[in-house]
Amino acid sequence: MTGAEMESSIAIIGMSGRFPGAxxxxxxxTNVREGRESILPLSDEMLRKAGVDEVRLADPQYVKAAPLIAGLDLFDYTFFDMSKREADMLDPQHRFLLMCAYEALEDGGYASDRYSGEISVxxxxxxxxYLFQNILAHPENIAEEDLQLLLQTNSNDYASTRISYKLNLRGISVNVQSACSTSLLAVHQACQNLLMYQSDMALxxxxxxxxxDEEGYMYREGGIFSPDGHCRAFDADxxxxxxxxxxGMVLLKRLEDALKDHDHIYAVIRGSAANNDGSGKVGYTAPSVRGQRDVIVEALAIAGITPDTIDYIEAHGTGTPLGDPIEIAALQEAFGERESGRCAIGSVKTNIGHLNAASGIAGLIKTAWMLEQREIPPxxxxxxxxxxxxxxxxxxxxxTRLRSWDESVGPRxxxxxxxGIGGTNVHVVLEEAPRSPREDSGKHEVRPVEAAEEVLLVSAKTPDAAGRLIDSVESYxxxxPNIDKAAAAFTLQTGRSGFAHRQAxxxxxxxGIQRIGQRKAPDAAPGVIFMFPGQGSQYVGMAAGLYxxxxxxxxxxxECFHKLNLLTGKDYGALLLDRSxxxxxxxELQRTSVAQPLLFVVEYALAKCLVDWGIRPAAMIGHSLGEYTAACMAGAVSLEDALALIAERGFLMEQTPAGGMMAVFASNEQIEPLLSEGCSLSAVNSKTSCTVAGEKVALDRLAVxxxxxxxxxxLLEVNHGFHSSLMDSALEPFGxxxxxxxxxxxxxxxxxxxxGDFxxxxxxxxxxYWRSHLRSTVQFARGIDTLLRGEPxxxxxxxxxxxxxxxxxxxxVSAETAGVYSLLPRRQEQASDRALLLKGLAQCWLSGITVQWERLHDPATGRIPLPTYPFEGKRCWFHSGSEGRDEPADRAEEQESSIRSHISADYIPPEDGVQEKLVQVWEQVLGVKPIGIRDDFFELGGHSLLATQIISRLRNLFPQIDFRFDRLFAYTTIEEIAGQIEIQMIEYLENQV
Known part of the structure; x- marks a missing residue:
């Protein structure tokens, strides 16, 4: 593909859809590939339950079949911060589009709240x-103040803008209406928007x-409906x-940008075109050979390709005696003379029926899958x-059969x-995605499993959803086994919103996949304390995996090794990595002159990485040598000075008289009376742990x-008695x-x-101070106490x-922390450096800390499709009469539990008559039960339009008071509003007197 072709091409990087049987x-x-039809027969019992009368059931012209779609009445309204009342009134078409938009973004590896560019819709x-069958058919359930909400939830004008509002998308938001060609026309307009650089991505x-939906239809000879419940595109019958x-929804991006960002590309849109038949046809609803031919020719011209390079056409293919011949005639005119049997043709309508405004997007998604999988389904x-x-x-x-899509002379x-009825025609030319440099010649999608560990992160608005999501990701x-591990981890880490309920x-x-933990992240992330260990923790090969x-x-x-080499002439890098x-x-690593500089390098390099990855310490503490790392990280001393001082410190301490150290598992109060001449308390580590240092003879006496x-x-594996009198000879030169x-x-x-204090x-x-630090007892336990006195x-x-x-x-033991974690293995521990570090970072994320995960990955790491958010469907149906779907007896109780799962306050019932009246008003307007007196209006899905309704009803209930609109935004709970009403009632009565 040339540079000019790439600049005029659009990549499909995300797809989502809900279709019959899927x-x-x-x-x-899978259904399309396997030749599965999702138009199902309907039993008389099903039809009676849906309200079909006996006369129609007995009519031989009544066709008892329909392409059913699951979850028509279900919607996770709490996820989208809606009230139950608003969700009940919202057109299910809008609900489906909202969910599909969110899923398409996630499928593309993007979260709208983490993407800085503009996304159009x-x-x-x-x-x-729904408006006619479920809402307007029951006017008794519609209050006057519902009319504005009714308009906004049921007019097609608001389908796209609601998506932009709920997902915080700042690109242009346009509603498209052209009957059956609506969704493919939306794709065409999105492509134009991107090619004109009016946005960065488009849904x-x-x-x-x-x-x-659970109804059949009446067949009439010569009409558009099938007599037998099957769509037989291009067939004699x-x-x-x-x-x-x-x-359905697709996420689109300019091809050059998608390649640069290493996005997964299902297929490439090389060109698209749209036109209208005008009046040159038999009637308004009739198709036109000329209009269809012209739009195909234009799309090919815009794509810059010839018809002989097209291997497949996903036809409109309605299966009507008039429409099919006209469509083939238009194609034949557009393609001209070519060898017979060269270009396959098919129609997804034979699988799922005609989806009206969604038919074009269904055909596009099917064809993108064909190019992705290199197969042509029947x-x-x-x-x-x-x-x-x-x-x-x-x-x-x-x-008519599944076959492999053999490679063409050029790309597939x-x-x-x-x-569309009315004559708006759309044609889109697709091409297979460019091959990735990583793509194996025999495999299209994957690369071999890499040895490196990765951390998988999922989050949701409820614990149940988080559990379901981690299960689906793990299974997927x-x-x-050959999926790109780094890309999968990167996608989950950077392409998903960070909700409170988290699993890693x-x-x-x-x-294999091992669960690290699950937690509800706090509203405010905790502070982080860095702890830097001292000598004794080092070993050959420590942190080599990180290096x-x-x-x-x-x-x-x-950087540190280079400076140390200039200072000492020693290759510390070879010592660290065991590559000498x-x-x-x-x-060699037990030598103080070697161990201390190496430990500092490991601690400093890891701490700097943590800061670059977004984990900034609120405070720090080091143990002996570790305090120098803390000082350097705090900017108290430069790296050059710190390395020179630590190299000198190690050298001087190594020259001191031989001695030893002993870890004692008791309090310093228990130990100090047992100490004799020649040994002293070198460190108080905790309430139950101390370190003693001194002459070996004295330590032997203490052991008895x-x-x-x-x-x-x-006994510790050291040759010197640190932080004891044996260090005295090093004090002056170190000072x-x-x-x-x-x-x-x-x-x-x-x-x-x-x-032990700051x-x-x-x-x-x-x-x-630093001179005395060399000799003084390490008051580590006091330092911990100091840090524990702050926030957890x-x-x-x-x-x-x-x-x-x-x-x-x-x-x-008696103080609260947000968690205590190590980031590198101890000596002889089996865990790898990478695994332990990733676990520690995952614990930070689980605790609510923002980690810059993208900085841990190779810049060339891409995004791949993975399971998307598992919406928790709750029944949202304006009228639940006999014509509605059945609802299990325990569904109401389940929904109450689900509704309250995202509310921060515990349920508290009303305590007096005023609060009871307020609860009734809120439950009516918001459509949620039960509502407690401390539940927040906005957490319950409230917004300005619903606030207007509440204010109106409050004024009717309490005509003596003037409850202004802005009060509901200042006092957001029933308890607070009741308090305000009480104050105003008192003022009213006083004025009356």
């Missing part, structure tokens, strides 16, 4: 049978619902079509050609036609006393080294090991192991 586009494609609906489609229900009910059609004259033949191409991925799972190297798999970590680590010749001797007292202890550094006030608070600006700038935070151990995490858990 709740989503994958089910739809072009959509249309069919005839609103296009349409919906048409037949209400009531074709006598008419069958009308059904459906809705067109049903074709045996003998219509005698008025001479297929020998042109290249067309009706394809197809045309899609949709013609496990059924596709780790996708391991072997392709290999995260370029950002590698960049920060290499013959491998690294583990004893501990055994007698039944106190557990463990001079600290004085050479340029210290400034920290811009992030961190706890001091010396005092370090002061004066302490930070004092070389004497999430604690992250930024370094190898989980020792500090355990200290926090021991210390915070």
């Amino acid at each position: 709740q989503n586009v994958r089910e739809f494609w 072009f959509a249309g609906c069919g005839f609103n049978g 296009a489609g349409g919906g048409s619902l037949r209400i009531p 074709a006598r008419g079509t069958v009308f059904g229900s459906g809705a 067109s049903l009910h074709y045996c003998t050609p219509n005698p008025a059609i001479d297929f020998d004259k042109g290249p067309f033949y009706v394809n 191409r197809a045309g899609v036609s949709s013609f 991925l496990l059924e596709r 799972a780790l996708w391991d190297r072997q392709g 290999d798999q995260f370029p950002l970590f590698r960049t920060y680590a290499d 010749e013959g491998g690294v001797d583990p004893a 006393l501990l055994q007698r007292a039944g106190i557990e202890y463990r 001079r080294a600290a004085a050479r550094c340029k210290w400034t006030a920290p811009n992030i608070p961190f706890a001091s090991n010396v005092t 370090i002061t600006d004066e302490q930070t700038k004092s070389a004497e 935070c999430l604690w992250l151990e930024v370094g190898p192991g989980r020792t500090l995490s355990q200290f926090v858990l021991q210390q915070s």
Whole structure:
């Protein structure tokens, strides 16, 4: 494809639909591929329940068949922040389009609240049978104040703008109406909008619902309806079509942008055209050969291709004796002389019937799937050609079996036609998506499983929906072992909205999926505390996995290695990664001069990555050496000075007299009386954990006393007694080294090991403080207490192991935290570096913290289609009489529970007569039961139009008061409004006196 062709092409990157026999586009494609007809016979019992009388049932001309669609009466109105009353009145066609629009965005890998560009909407609906059959037929249920709401919920004028409002889409929003060609015309107009750079993406489609749907129809000879409930496009027995229900949306993007953004592309729209027959035909409802021919010729010309490169035509194909021959004649004129039997033709109407305004989008989605899967499915009910059609004259033949779409000389191409009553014709030329550089020559969709772990994230507005979503995602991925793991994770992490109810799972190297956790994220994300461990946590190969798999970590680590090499002449990178010749001797990493700089590099590089990924610490604490990492991260000392000081610190401490250290599992109050000359308390880690350092002989004496007292202890693998008198010889030279550094006030608070309180600006700038830090007891437990006194935070151990995490858990028994997590494995732990880091980041996200996941991925990582949001359908039907669908006896109780699941307040019943009257008004206007006195008006789906209704009714109930419109926006609960009414009533009575 040339640059000019690419600039004039549009990519289909997302699809959604609800069609007869299919709740989503994958089910739809499976049905079409397998040649399944979704026009079903209706039993007399079903028809009687739908209200069909006995006379009609007995009429031989009454055809008992219909293409039924599931969930016609169900809508997740709480998801879209609507009241039950508004949802009951809303045209189901609008409901379906709203859900399809949301799903198409998710299928394309985008969330409207996370996309900065402009998204336009072009959509249309069919005839609103719901308004006539369910609303206007029951005027007794319509109050005068309902009329404005009735208009806004049932006029086609508001179908597209409601989508834009609910999904916060800022591009142009246009309603399209051209009868049967509505949805394909919407696609054409969306393409024009994109090619003129009026938006960055566009949603296009349409919906048409037949209400009531569980009914047959009367056949009349010569009419448009089929006599037997089948649509037999192009067949000699074709006598008419069958009308059904459906809705569909596609997400469109300029091809050059889709390729640049690594979007999944189902198919490419190379060109489209639309026209009208004018008056040059038999009648208003009749089709025209000339109009159809011209629109096809124009679409091919705009696409810049010749007819001989088209392998398939998705025809309008209504199965009528008049329409089919005219359509084939128009195609033959447009294509001209070509070899017979070269171009397949079919019609999705043979599978699902005629979907009126949604028929074009159904044909487009079917054809996009064909190009995606490289298969041509059968067109049903074709045996003998219509005698008025001479297929020998042109290249067309009706394809009646599933067959592989063999590669053409050029790319696979197809045309899609949709013609509306009134003469508006639309034709779209499709082409298969360009091959990705990653695409295997034998496989179209996937690349081999990668060894790296990935984290999967899902969220929903209710816990049930979150559970269903993680289940569907897990099943989908496990059924596709060769799917692109990075793209799947990236899509879930960046292409979905972040709702409160969250679940996360780790996708391991072997392709298994383990759940990490589930949680309701708080309204306000907690603060994060970084903890930096000290010497003793290091081991050969620590963080090597991060260095290999995260370029950002590698960049920060290499910066440190370069500076250390200039300072010391030592290759610390080889030591960290165990890549020196013959491998690294583990004893080498026990040397203080090696261990301390390496630990600092790992902690610093990981902390910098966390900040770049959006996780910024509110406070920090380090253990001994770790406090230097905290100081550097807080900007108190430059990286150059910190590395020089730590290298000097390690060297000086290594020169001190030999000694040892012991971890003791008891409080410092228990331990201090047992200490003798030669050893001292080097660290108070928690209420039940201390560290003692000193001469080995003194530690041996202490061990005997501990055994007698039944106190557990463990000797540490160190050769020196840190934070004890054995460090005295290093104090003066280290003080001079600290004085050479340029210290400034920290811009992030961190706890001091010396005092256990937040370090002061004066302490930070004092070389004497850092000198004393080398010798003083590490007051880590006090530092934890200091940090625990604030709001509950999430604690992250930024370094190898989980020792500090355990200290926090021991210390915070009576205090609340948002969670304590480690980010790197401890020595000899089986978990990989990447897996543990991703788990820690997932815990941050579960807690409500925004993680910049895109920064963890290769820039070339793309988006792929994955299961979309599982809407929780609740019955929304204006009138529930005998002609409505049956509702289970326990449905009301289920819906009450579901309604309250998204309300933050607990249910509290009314406490007096005023509150009872207010509850009745709210329940009538909002259509929700039960409503408590502390439920928020806006959480219940309220908006300005409904507020007007409530104010009107309040004034009727309490004529003595003047309850102004803006009061409902200031006082949003019944309890608050009742309080305001009481105040005004008192004022009224006082004025009367």
